[in-house]
Amino acid sequence: MAPVLELRGIDKSFGPVQVLHDVNFSAQAGEVTALVGDNGAGKSTLVKCAGGIYPIDAGQFYFDGKPVQVNGPRDAAELGIEIVYQDLALCDNLDIVQNMFLGRERKRGLVLDEDSMEKLAEETLASLSVRTVKSIRQLVSSLSGGQRQTVAIAKAVLWNSKVVILDEPTAALGVAQTSQVLELVRRLADNGLAVVLISHNMNDVFAVSDRIAALYLGRMAAQVKTADVTHAQVVELITSGRSGELGLHNGSGVAS
Amino acid sequence: MSATMTPDRTTSAPSIGKNARGYIERVRGGDMGALPAVIGLVVLCTVFTALRPSFFTPINFANLFTQGAGIIVIAMGLVFVLLIGEIDLSAGFASGVCAAVLAVTLADHGLPWYVAVVAAIVTGVLIGTALGTLVAKVGIPSFVVTLAAFLGFQGLLLLLVDQGTNVPVRDQVILAISNNNLPPVIGWAVFAVGVGGYAILQLLRARKRVARGLLADPLSLIALRVGGLAVISGLAVYALNLERSRNPALTSLQGMPVVVPIVIVLLLVWTFVLRRTAFGRHLYAVGGNAEAARRAGIAVDRIRISAFVICSGMAAVGGIIAASRAASVDPNTGGSTVLLYAVGAAVIGGTSLFGGKGRVLDAVLGGAVVAVIENGMGLLGYSAGVKYIVTGSVLLLAAGVDALLRKRAAASGLR
Numbered sequence: 165m166a167p168v169l170e171l172r173g174i175d176k177s178f179g180p181v182q183v184l185h186d187v188n189f190s191a192q193a194g195e196v197t198a199l200v201g202d203n204g205a206g207k208s209t210l211v212k213c214a215g216g217i218y219p220i221d222a223g224q225f226y227f228d229g230k231p232v233q234v235n236g237p238r239d240a241a242e243l244g245i246e247i248v249y250q251d252l253a254l255c256d257n258l259d260i261v262q263n264m265f266l267g268r269e270r271k272r273g274l275v276l277d278e279d280s281m282e283k284l285a286e287e288t289l290a291s292l293s294v295r296t297v298k299s300i301r302q303l304v305s306s307l308s309g310g311q312r313q314t315v316a317i318a319k320a321v322l323w324n325s326k327v328v329i330l331d332e333p334t335a336a337l338g339v340a341q342t343s344q345v346l347e348l349v350r351r352l353a354d355n356g357l358a359v360v361l362i363s364h365n366m367n368d369v370f371a372v373s374d375r376i377a378a379l380y381l382g383r384m385a386a387q388v389k390t391a392d393v394t395h396a397q398v399v400e401l402i403t404s405g406r407s408g409e410l411g412l413h414n415g416s417g418v419a420s
Numbered sequence: 421m422s423a424t425m426t427p428d429r430t431t432s433a434p435s436i437g438k439n440a441r442g443y444i445e446r447v448r449g450g451d452m453g454a455l456p457a458v459i460g461l462v463v464l465c466t467v468f469t470a471l472r473p474s475f476f477t478p479i480n481f482a483n484l485f486t487q488g489a490g491i492i493v494i495a496m497g498l499v500f501v502l503l504i505g506e507i508d509l510s511a512g513f514a515s516g517v518c519a520a521v522l523a524v525t526l527a528d529h530g531l532p533w534y535v536a537v538v539a540a541i542v543t544g545v546l547i548g549t550a551l552g553t554l555v556a557k558v559g560i561p562s563f564v565v566t567l568a569a570f571l572g573f574q575g576l577l578l579l580l581v582d583q584g585t586n587v588p589v590r591d592q593v594i595l596a597i598s599n600n601n602l603p604p605v606i607g608w609a610v611f612a613v614g615v616g617g618y619a620i621l622q623l624l625r626a627r628k629r630v631a632r633g634l635l636a637d638p639l640s641l642i643a644l645r646v647g648g649l650a651v652i653s654g655l656a657v658y659a660l661n662l663e664r665s666r667n668p669a670l671t672s673l674q675g676m677p678v679v680v681p682i683v684i685v686l687l688l689v690w691t692f693v694l695r696r697t698a699f700g701r702h703l704y705a706v707g708g709n710a711e712a713a714r715r716a717g718i719a720v721d722r723i724r725i726s727a728f729v730i731c732s733g734m735a736a737v738g739g740i741i742a743a744s745r746a747a748s749v750d751p752n753t754g755g756s757t758v759l760l761y762a763v764g765a766a767v768i769g770g771t772s773l774f775g776g777k778g779r780v781l782d783a784v785l786g787g788a789v790v791a792v793i794e795n796g797m798g799l800l801g802y803s804a805g806v807k808y809i810v811t812g813s814v815l816l817l818a819a820g821v822d823a824l825l826r827k828r829a830a831a832s833g834l835r
Contacts, residue, residue, distance in 0.1 A: 238717075249715075251711075252712075253709070253711060253712035253715045253716070254709065254712055255704070255705045255708035255709045255712050255713070255776070256708055256776070257704055257707065257708035257776035257777055258701075258704060258705060258708060262701060262704075262705075266701070266705055266712070266713070266716040266718070267702075267713070267716030267718050268716070268717070269698040269701060271698060274696075274697055275696050275697065276696055276697060276698060276701065279628060279629060279632050279634060280632075282634055283632060283633075283634065
């Protein structure tokens with residue numbers, strides 16, 4: 165089956181600095197693909213290219229097996245690619261429903277259609293088996309970190325999205341909340357979405373992902389099935405770009 | 421943190437008890453809403469009535485409305501600017517400039533009143549567009565932009581009224597706004613339409629939500645709200661309809677001042693815009709988290725500019741009301757305490773100076789507090805000096821309460 169999202173040979177430079185070198189990356193429907201790499205390896209840049217925020221210098225963008233042009237965040241959103249940023253981008257002074265529909269409110273004529281928005285938000289949260297929030301009409305300021313993450317993720321899946329990219333969703337969370345969010349991440353994939361999870365935490369990666377893509381200094385060191393590798397191998401891939409037979413080899417492009 | 425979550429009234433099984441508990445929890449958590457303004461009003465009215473019985477007379481009650489209306493209308497506009505976390509220090513003199521445009525159009529050009537009103541409001545809209553563009557597009561802090569405009573408009577006003585002459589307003593329609601009263605029957609009609617309309621809207625909304633399988637407010641709560649509104653507004657209409665002329669045989673003076681329905685309509689229209697339209701939702705979003713609003717695809721700059729446009733446009737309406745009340749426009753129209761009273765009204769009513777929180781109703785409640793202080797202190801014979809000090813202290817108190825509540829809300833996870 166063709167991956168939902170596939171990037172081939174992506175190059176990206178900021179001025180004289182080349183951040184991504186010929187990167188291939190794919191995400192399958194129904195799977196969690198973990199994107200790992202050390203600080204500055206290019207994870208965020210790659211994700212922002214996928215989300216249409218940065219234009220790519222070279223390479224192809226395939227969606228559902230077909231080549232597409234993504235020239236901005238709007239194009240990506242239309243394809244069904246949603247990014248949940250680390251800083252969540254929620255408005256504290258609005259309630260959960262209002263946040264989920266922010267900027268894409270449902271209207272009847274001039275008037276907001278609150279009831280249908282509330283209903284849809286309720287259904288979306290139910291489909292994700294979210295039971296941690298008491299009321300979808302409570303203000304986001306009254307939510308815990310994990311609940312906020314849940315709202316941000318629910319907001320991303322509300323739009324019949326096909327690919328959801330999560331930027332370190334558990335970085336700021338405690339143990340219990342982390343496991344709640346990871347469960348949610350797993351459920352997204354089980355519901356048929358392609359999930360891309362950026363994470364520094366190997367435990368999270370191994371707990372929830374089906375595939376691991378490791379970036380090393382702007383190159384894709386390896387994209388492997390999680391079941392085929394060990395913890396130590398992934399750490400090696402992150403820190404040195406290679407691990408035994410896996411990863412980058414001299415001649416295949418490691419910056420020397 | 422989850423222990424401090426307040427049950428929203430739509431989720432908990434609908435009952436008055438749960439609603440009341442939810443409200444108490446919200447207040448404890450720092451979300452006081454209109455409570456301080458309402459308590460303030462009750463205390464102030466009680467004190468002034470005890471000290472000076474003439475405070476509690478029909479004629480003074482009617483005076484409160486005409487005294488407060490101009491401030492309230494300007495404060496309504498300021499709520500929009502405060503909501504996005506900005507400030508407009510020039511709203512007072514903007515209202516003066518617009519009033520001068522009105523007066524000059526009427527007096528010098530002899531044009532009909534509606535042309536003058538449109539000219540004044542268009543002036544306000546242009547002022548707001550200029551201020552908003554400077555803040556949103558150029559990126560100058562609103563404090564500085566509107567401080568410069570404060571001085572600039574003061575000068576513009578002087579030029580418009582020819583270096584300080586007093587331009588009289590003689591148009592009967594304009595004068596009627598602040599000086600005439602509606603016949604008692606119309607007052608009761610306004611009351612019936614208002615309360616009846618509110619009741620029907622609430623019932624329809626509850627029924628629609630039940631039909632959709634959503635939790636709705638219980639009937640008893642709706643009855644309580646409608647009943648409360650009916651009692652308060654009924655008493656107000658009754659009091660306004662009492663004869664307040666010293667010599668009723670000569671001239672009868674009774675009924676609701678014309679400005680009252682104008683303020684009510686403005687309150688309803690802007691409340692609808694803020695609560696029921698996407699534009700209103702986006703104003704709150706920009707005030708709450710501008711970056712989130714931007715990422716959600718909201719045109720943040722356009723929202724910012726329109727907030728200033730609404731503010732200055734409403735300042736124009738406030739200027740028209742002031743011109744009607746004074747029957748003239750002079751270099752001090754919209755000057756001295758007007759702006760500070762208006763900002764004070766919005767903040768006392770519960771609008772946050774930090775953005776993201778506020779209602780148009782706040783302007784009305786806060787404006788009532790300001791009008792009562794001004795009026796009551798005047799009756800007690802205090803000088804302007806004492807009045808300024810007291811009003812300044814009340815503003816400081818309100819801003820202090822706002823800041824402290826914010827802290828408390830942050831601690832309890834509410835805002």
